[in-house]
Amino acid sequence: MKLRLLWRPLAFIALLLLLWEVGVRRQASHLLPGPWGVVGGIVDLVRHGLLTKYVVASLFRVTWGFALAVVTAIPLGLAIGWYRRAEMALNPILQILRPISPLAWIPIAILWFGVGDLAAVFLIFVGCFFPLMLTAIDAVQSIPAVYINAGRNFGLSSASLVYRVLYPAVVPNLIVGLRITLGIAWLVVVAAEMIAVSSGLGFLIVDARNAGNRYDLVVAGMLIIGIIGLLLDQGMRSLEKVKSFRWGYSED
Amino acid sequence: MNALSQPAKWERFFWPVVATGLMLALWYYSVRWSGTKVFPSPREVEKGLAELLGHHVLWKDIIDSLRRVAVGFGLAVLVGIPLGLTLGWYPAANQVVNPTMQILRPISPIAWIPVAIIFFGVGDEAAIFLIFLGAFFPIVVACVNGVANVPSVYRRAGRNFGLTPPQLLARVLFPAALPQILVGLRIALGIAWLVVVAAEMIAVDSGLGYLVIDSRNSGKRYDLVVAAILLIGLIGLILDLAFRRLEKLRSVRWGFRHES
Amino acid sequence: MPVMQPIAAPLPFTVKTRLSVDRVSMVFERDGKRTEVLNNISLEVGDGEFVCLLGPSGCGKSTLLNAMAGFLTPTSGEIRVDGETVRKPDPRRIFVFQERGVFPWLTVEGNIGFGLSKLGRSEREQRIAHYVKMVGLEGFEKTYPQELSGGMKQRLEVARALAVNPDMLLLDEPFGALDSITRLVMRGELLRIWEAERKTVIFVTHDIDEAVQLADRVVVMSARPATIQQIVNIDIPHPRDISSARYLELRDGIFKQIGLAHKV
Numbered sequence: 001m002k003l004r005l006l007w008r009p010l011a012f013i014a015l016l017l018l019l020w021e022v023g024v025r026r027q028a029s030h031l032l033p034g035p036w037g038v039v040g041g042i043v044d045l046v047r048h049g050l051l052t053k054y055v056v057a058s059l060f061r062v063t064w065g066f067a068l069a070v071v072t073a074i075p076l077g078l079a080i081g082w083y084r085r086a087e088m089a090l091n092p093i094l095q096i097l098r099p100i101s102p103l104a105w106i107p108i109a110i111l112w113f114g115v116g117d118l119a120a121v122f123l124i125f126v127g128c129f130f131p132l133m134l135t136a137i138d139a140v141q142s143i144p145a146v147y148i149n150a151g152r153n154f155g156l157s158s159a160s161l162v163y164r165v166l167y168p169a170v171v172p173n174l175i176v177g178l179r180i181t182l183g184i185a186w187l188v189v190v191a192a193e194m195i196a197v198s199s200g201l202g203f204l205i206v207d208a209r210n211a212g213n214r215y216d217l218v219v220a221g222m223l224i225i226g227i228i229g230l231l232l233d234q235g236m237r238s239l240e241k242v243k244s245f246r247w248g249y250s251e252d
Numbered sequence: 253m254n255a256l257s258q259p260a261k262w263e264r265f266f267w268p269v270v271a272t273g274l275m276l277a278l279w280y281y282s283v284r285w286s287g288t289k290v291f292p293s294p295r296e297v298e299k300g301l302a303e304l305l306g307h308h309v310l311w312k313d314i315i316d317s318l319r320r321v322a323v324g325f326g327l328a329v330l331v332g333i334p335l336g337l338t339l340g341w342y343p344a345a346n347q348v349v350n351p352t353m354q355i356l357r358p359i360s361p362i363a364w365i366p367v368a369i370i371f372f373g374v375g376d377e378a379a380i381f382l383i384f385l386g387a388f389f390p391i392v393v394a395c396v397n398g399v400a401n402v403p404s405v406y407r408r409a410g411r412n413f414g415l416t417p418p419q420l421l422a423r424v425l426f427p428a429a430l431p432q433i434l435v436g437l438r439i440a441l442g443i444a445w446l447v448v449v450a451a452e453m454i455a456v457d458s459g460l461g462y463l464v465i466d467s468r469n470s471g472k473r474y475d476l477v478v479a480a481i482l483l484i485g486l487i488g489l490i491l492d493l494a495f496r497r498l499e500k501l502r503s504v505r506w507g508f509r510h511e512s
Numbered sequence: 513m514p515v516m517q518p519i520a521a522p523l524p525f526t527v528k529t530r531l532s533v534d535r536v537s538m539v540f541e542r543d544g545k546r547t548e549v550l551n552n553i554s555l556e557v558g559d560g561e562f563v564c565l566l567g568p569s570g571c572g573k574s575t576l577l578n579a580m581a582g583f584l585t586p587t588s589g590e591i592r593v594d595g596e597t598v599r600k601p602d603p604r605r606i607f608v609f610q611e612r613g614v615f616p617w618l619t620v621e622g623n624i625g626f627g628l629s630k631l632g633r634s635e636r637e638q639r640i641a642h643y644v645k646m647v648g649l650e651g652f653e654k655t656y657p658q659e660l661s662g663g664m665k666q667r668l669e670v671a672r673a674l675a676v677n678p679d680m681l682l683l684d685e686p687f688g689a690l691d692s693i694t695r696l697v698m699r700g701e702l703l704r705i706w707e708a709e710r711k712t713v714i715f716v717t718h719d720i721d722e723a724v725q726l727a728d729r730v731v732v733m734s735a736r737p738a739t740i741q742q743i744v745n746i747d748i749p750h751p752r753d754i755s756s757a758r759y760l761e762l763r764d765g766i767f768k769q770i771g772l773a774h775k776v
Contacts, residue, residue, distance in 0.1 A: 009351040016352060031370055084259055089267035093275055099442065099488020100481055101449035103362075104461065107468035107477045111290060183358065190360035191450050202363065209366040218366045222359050229358020405613045408583055413627035413676065414603040423626075427617040506616035506658045 033216035038223060041216035050204070054221075055228065058189050058200040061117060065124025066185045073129045074174065077136025078166070087137060094130065102127030102188045106195055120192040120200070127188040128181045135177025139170035172240075179236035186229045201225050292475035297482070300475030304483070310463070314487065317448050317459040320376060321491075324383025325444045329437065332388050336395020340429070341421060346396060353389065361386035361447045365455055379451040379459075386447040387440035394436020398429030431499070431507020438495045445488045460484050527558035530680065530712045531580065536589035538575055548737040549575050552589070555731060555740065559679075560710045564723035566766070567733030573716045574684050576738070580714060581607040581682050593680070603627055605680040606673035612689075614657045614669050620644065621653045623668055627676035643671040646705060663694040667701065674705065680712040687722070699725055703750055720770070724763045725752055732769055742769055 017035045024034040033041065045051040080086045102123050109119040109126075143166065151165035193202025201221050208217035259267075276294050283293040292300065304310045339346040361382045368378040402425055410424035452461025460480055467476035499505070538550035549572040557563050565573040578584045580591055582601040591598045593605065601607070606627075614623050624643050628636045644650055647667040657665050666686055673681055687695045703726065706713055717723050723730045724746055732742045744766060748758055 008348045012348045013352055032367070085263060085267050088259065088264060089271035092268045093272060095489050096482065096485040098485070099445060099492060100485040101446040101461070101488075103446070103450040103453060104464050104481045104484050106453065107464060107474070108291075108481075111474065186358060187360040187362070187446075191362035194362060194365070194454065202360075205363055205366060215366070215370070222363045222367070223355075225363050226355045226357075226359040229360075230354050233354075233358060405609050406615065408601070408607065409609065409613045409615070411583075412581065412601040412603065412605075412607050414601075424615070427615070430617065502656055503617045506656065 031213060031215050033219055037216040038219045041214070041220035042224070045204075045217065045220060051224070054199060054201050054204050055224065058193065058202070059228075061120045061192075061200065062124060062182075062185050062189050065121045065189070066128050066182060068121070068125050069128035069132055069181070069185075070178070073132035074136045077133040078140055078170065080133070081137035081140030082166075087141075094134065098130040098134065102184075103191050103195075106192070109192075110196055115196055115198070117197065119196045120189060123192040123196070124185050124188050128185050131181045131184060132177060135174060135181070136170070139173035139177070140166065142173065143169045175236070175239050179233065179240070182232055182236055183229065186225075186232060190225055201228075290472060290474055292478055296475040297478045300473070300479040301482070304463075304476060304479055310483075313459050313463050314483075316376075317452065317461070318487075320379045320451075320459065321383055321441075321444045321448050324380040324448070325387050325441060327380070328384050328387035328391055328440065328444075332391030332440075333395055333433065336392040336433075337399055337421060337426065337429075339392070340396040340399025341417075341425065343400070353392065357389040357393070361443075362450050362454075365451070369455060374455055374457075376456065378455045379448060382451045382455070383444045383447050386443045390436050390440040390443060391433075394433050394439075395429065398432035398436070399425050401432065402428040427503065431504045434495075434499055434504060434507075438492065438499075441491055441495055442488070445484075445491060449484055460487075527561070529556050530559040530561070530594065531555075531557040531714070532592045533576070533580070534589050534592065536576070536579065536586040536591060538572070538579065538584070539587045550579075550586070551737040551739050553738065553740055554589075555743075557712060557714065560712055562706060562713045562715065562726060562728045564727035564730045565714065565716045565733060566720065566723045566730050567718065567738060568735050568770075569718050571733050571735050572738035573733050576733075577607070577682050577684050577714060577716050581605060583607070603676050604678050605682060606676060606678045608666075608669050608673050608681060608683045608686050612657070612665055612669070614665050614672065616657050619654050619656055620649055620660075620668055623657070623672050624675050626672055639675055643675045646674070646708070647671040647701070661694075662690050663698055666690065666698060670702070670705065674709065674711070678711065680714065683713065683715045685716055685718070688717075695722075702726070707750070720763060720766050721754075724759065724766065725754060730766065732766060742766075744769075 021034045021036075024032055024037075042051070045054075080090060105123055105126050106119075109122045113119040113122055147165050147169055148161070151161045156164060189200065190202035190205075193200035194206045197203060198207075201224060204221040205218050208214040208221065280293050280295070283291055339349060364382055364385055365378070368381045372378040372381055406424050406428050407420070410420045415423060448459065449461035449464070452459035453465045456462060457466075460483065463480045464477055464484075467473045467480060533553055533555040536550055536553045537548070540547045540549060553576060555563075565576060567573045575584065579586050580593075580598065582598045582605075585599070593602075607613075615626065618626065621640050621644070624640045625636055628639055631639065640653075644653055647670060649664060649668060649671070652660065652664070657668065660668065670681075670683075670686070687698050690698060699722065702713075715723075715726060727746055730744045730746060731740055732744065733739065734741045744762060746762055748756070748762075752759060
């Protein structure tokens with residue numbers, strides 16, 4: 001049974017690879033690599049030690065940008081969500097800043113931080129900050145009033161109300177928000193690296209193209225981006241499986 | 253004063269004005285005290301905005317960006333919804349396709365730029381392709397989950413009334429999944445707006461993204477950069493609000509949480 | 513006349529058999545675990561009869577009802593409607609769900625008209641109007657279920673079922689989620705509709721009073737794996753006086769049969 005579950009998706013992937021190979025052979029320009037070319041590209045990257053170096057560089061930026069956004073946006077969002085007037089006051093500003101593509105901040109990031117790691121971290125921070133803050137605000141506001149009343153009923157002080165009722169009640173929503181935001185961070189880092197820095201997977205893609213149309217490296221880079229993105233997502237999903245959070249998710 | 257106390261009516265206007273005022277003051281004084289010559293103050297941005305609005309290039313840029321989003325997002329909807337519904341309807345098919353989608357999905361649409369340029373050259377099509385990619389996966393995933401989460405009562409009721417499978421899909425599963433699909437569409441539209449700006453910064457030479465990068469590159473006009481950024485935010489907000497109105501339609505309202 | 517009747521009492525000759533359950537057993541296998549839910553159940557239901565399946569929660573009476581509707585296939589034995597083996601759901605027998613089965617994306621009109629798409633427009637509208645009136649939802653035609661009360665939603669679901677003119681109604685604890693006053697009112701409504709339309713009704717419940725108030729016959733089922741313990745004829749004409757000696761006698765008989773002391 002397990003084997004059967006596995007081989008069909010694998011066969012589908014093999015079919016796609018075959019179509020890709022055939023498509024590449026039939027094109028005239030020979031710019032795009034076939035699957036074998038991409039494997040060769042990955043081997044090249046590993047041999048030059050670039051793969052680990054670039055993956056580490058990208059993950060480093062994502063970690064910092066994401067972590068900074070988490071430690072600032074979530075407490076702020078929870079506080080704003082708890083005080084209605086604060087939410088009212090800041091809502092218009094947040095609503096305008098949120099839909100700004102983090103990449104549009106690139107000129108400002110370069111102006112403030114120069115071309116380098118800091119600029120990329122800033123862009124990721126900006127990209128994560130607003131979605132996280134809105135998730136936190138929403139999470140607090142969607143706590144059923146019965147929980148809060150029940151907590152009060154048992155005579156909890158404000159501090160223990162926050163710790164024993166609010167915090168556990170918002171965590172499931174927050175984790176979903178964190179997962180989605182990490183996806184955004186991964187999207188932003190690639191774009192940022194294509195413009196604002198000279199290392200990382202995004203840089204790899206742009207550099208491989210600009211320096212000699214090495215499209216095998218371009219596609220290899222894309223594939224690695226996909227796989228790491230998938231791993232990050234799975235990692236966050238495994239958090240959702242932790243028992244004490246699970247009540248918040250309807251589906252398995 | 254906490255989440256449970258009811259604010260008075262006048263506060264709904266008072267607090268936003270206060271907060272926005274404070275924010276602008278903070279901006280103004282940080283620019284003044286830091287003595288920067290490059291970063292604009294609110295006042296300069298206002299002038300920049302007026303300059304842009306007086307220029308007909310701005311309208312062309314806005315229309316270019318919106319057109320790309322409309323086409324790319326529209327294509328993603330046209331392809332993604334039928335595909336997502338089908339995959340949700342046949343879990344066996346979904347199992348086959350899912351691993352491939354899971355690998356393709358986290359690839360930043362921006363990373364496709366070099367490939368898009370090979371396929372389509374520098375121009376509208378490349379940008380549209382990138383937007384399509386960015387919007388496509390969230391839409392498919394929302395449809396698959398939406399159909400999978402339809403309570404079995406509704407399916408059984410539909411079958412009980414003698415519906416054929418296509419009728420069941422059209423008359424039960426689609427409307428039952430619609431609230432969740434709309435949420436996915438709204439997220440996808442947000443991503444499309446994010447991608448178009450990025451694509452225009454790299455792959456084409458018109459649109460709001462291009463306006464941002466061009467204002468910087470040709471003469472460090474940071475007043476125009478910030479003005480353009482604010483415009484991007486404003487238009488994104490309008491798109492989002494317009495989409496939220498759809499969620500208020502009565503045939504889908506049951507699927508959303510309400511304030512009351 | 514004895515209170516209790518032998519198992520599988522034959523129907524009076526004058527009534528045509530609508531539904532026959534013939535030695536049906538049902539076994540579920542899940543993660544290698546075998547659960548026997550129904551054990552060798554046989555039952556005949558006549559045309560226009562009102563039968564209650566009564567048993568403790570989780571005994572498998574809903575499973576039996578689902579099999580009658582064609583949502584589930586028995587592991588052994590078969591179920592026949594009008595002599596035809598049941599293999600899949602059919603609009604001639606409509607299931608009314610325990611959980612709310614009305615479609616939240618359609619109005620009252622839309623729900624009632626759901627099974628009527630084959631009819632012409634004017635006929636469809638007539639039917640809808642007829643059943644809106646029958647279940648007392650006039651004035652709510654354009655309302656969405658979200659804005660209706662629980663009792664109204666349940667009446668709406670009954671109306672949706674009746675509108676396609678089925679031969680049988682299969683009701684799965686339809687009033688279980690309602691408050692006790694609404695439930696009493698709904699029972700009266702259901703009986704009124706049943707007397708007007710004379711559909712065959714199979715009604716699943718775990719409420720002894722409900723069964724004795726409604727049914728022509730009450731099928732008492734045992735805990736899992738469910739077997740038929742007893743079939744009780746309720747020989748009181750409608751409207752039933754629920755303080756009459758006969759009513760109490762029948763009810764207490766079932767209480768004893770299930771093994772409950774009739775005290776609180």
